[in-house]
Amino acid sequence: MRRPNAITLYVSLVVILGGVALRLEDWSTVLKMSLADYTGWLVLLTLGIISESLAVPIAIERTRKSTSSIVFIPQLATLLLFGPAATVLFMLVVGVTGEFLFRRKPPKRALFNSAQYVLSTFLAGKAFTLLGGQPLLLRSPNVRAFEAQLLGFVGFCVTFVIINNFAVSSAIVLSEKSSFRSVWSKVIGRSGTNLFYDLLISPIAFGVAGLYLLIPMFGPLLALLPLLFIRSSYLTIQQLQQLNRDLLKALVKAIETRDPYTSGHSMRVQALACRIADALKLPRKIRDEVEQASLLHDIGKIEVPYAEVLRKPSNLTDAERKTMESHVAKGVELLEQLSSMPRGVIDAVGAHHERVDGKGYPQGLEGEQIPLAARIIKICDAIDAMLSDRPYRRALSVDQAREELLRFAGSQFDPQIVDVVIREKLLESHYQDCLRQKGDQGQIGDTNTIYMSLGISNVPEDNSSSEDNQTENNTTNEQDQKRVLSRIAFER
DSSP: OOOOOHHHHHHHHHHHHHHHHHHHSOOHHHHTOOHHHHHHHHHHHHHHHHHHHTOEEEEEETTEEEEEOSTHHHHHHHHHHHOHHHHHHHHHHHHHIIIIIISOOOHHHHHHHHHHHHHHHHHHHHHHHHTTOOOGGGSOOSHHHHHHHHHHHHHHHHHHHHHHHHHHHHHHHHHHTOOHHHHHHHHHSTTTTOHHHHHHHTTHHHHHHHHHHHSTTTGGGGGHHHHHHHHHHHHHHHHHHHHHHHHHHHHHHHHHTTOTTTTTHHHHHHHHHHHHHHHTTOOHHHHHHHHHHHHHTTGGGGSHHHHHHHTOOSOOOHHHHHHHHTHHHHHHHHHTTOTTSOHHHHHHHHTTTOOTTSOOSSSOOOGGGSOHHHHHHHHHHHHHHHTSOBTTBOOOOHHHHHHHHHHHBTTTBOHHHHHHHHHTTHHHHHHHHHHHHHGGGTOSOOTTSOOOSTTOOOOOOTTOOSHHHHHHHHHHHHHHHHHGGGTTTOOO
16 A cells, blocks of 8 residues: 655645634634624625735746735735634635635645645634734724734734745645755745735735725725735736746856757756755845856856857867856856846856865955855856766766865865765755756766866777777776866866
8 A cells, every 4th residue: 555645644734734723713703793794704705815816826946836915915804803713714715716716726735725724824813812802893993993903913914924834835845855945935035925015015904994994894895906906016026026037047048058068057056056055054145146146157158159169079278268267257247237136146156166275267266255156156067067968078977076076175165065065965966957857868978987077088989898998998087087186167
């Protein structure tokens, strides 16, 4: 009998807890509501369903998407007016409608999302009550009544956001085998659910509740127009952010398609750099710089002369080497033309060929003078170069790449980053990325053969069978290993 995997067990647990929450909820306040209150609740529910139908899609991981909607505004208005129990029922109906009807998600995923909505609202409602929150309809509707709700309102918001996003992030981590820190930052970050904007506009719920008290039953309908305006703002922000990311990725792909050997290089470097950033537990701002700069590190190679040198199967001349080194300055020059490009990203791109011993280029920076993002990109660039075939040499094995990293730790590479790569087994995971992306094209080399240095023109044939040829090949490889000391991380 096949054992259930971790994500199935997790989904089952959340669904069970959601059912327990429904069983434990005190429904007495809902049962005591008047016909007018039920009508008002239905109006808010309608606003919630409309908000879900207009939810904005967001990308969290490679194959995982989520949504961001303004349903929290009618949800919070329901809490202020009718209390936690009515809000749990509100989220149950909105969640089931949104997941099963609008987004048409697979039953397991839709059931999980609906259950975690209920669970998050139930626990947040307990925080609301513990902090003195009471439904406005049970109090005299005046300014003091609204003021008395503030602490409970804040408690509800904080509790709901933490539990809701934790539940979603955990599911993605178990499903995608991603870093929790990475997923969490995307779920609540600028590319995620726009948490900052949500908190900023959440007080609008007080206005919606006030409209209900001024115009019983149908007052909240007056909030429909501003809700649509907020949703439009969300969509515009999300579309602009996605457009920027797509344009940059398209530009990078256009550069790399000129050379089949480097196709996908920047995307793989970006993936590895993000894993290192997560392992180092970097602040979100630095991690964002690492993610963006690692994708754009070779953008200076957009001009034709670089493509010609990249495809050269033999050693580079001094002039060609200077041409390749100039791609760093070209990249900086290009990125500085983009007004929205963070300075930290530009600095990282400009320093990703510096060495910690000060012998890199273009400025000869050393140690901590080199931005952390650039030091991360430096090692990722070299790892991807070592584990991939190039026209001038074959790929290294994981063991061989590990030896080179340890050999150059403290000279070319930051020793702390090398330690993280080795400890977290990131070489192995990156090699699997190379296999997935390039295996079908035969661009992952024979890992039993060592072609260590860049610019090797004396590459033995793979089908050599004689003992003499094999000995000669081994001797050549040993010579190449000695030549690599000053050249292995020079990414052409």
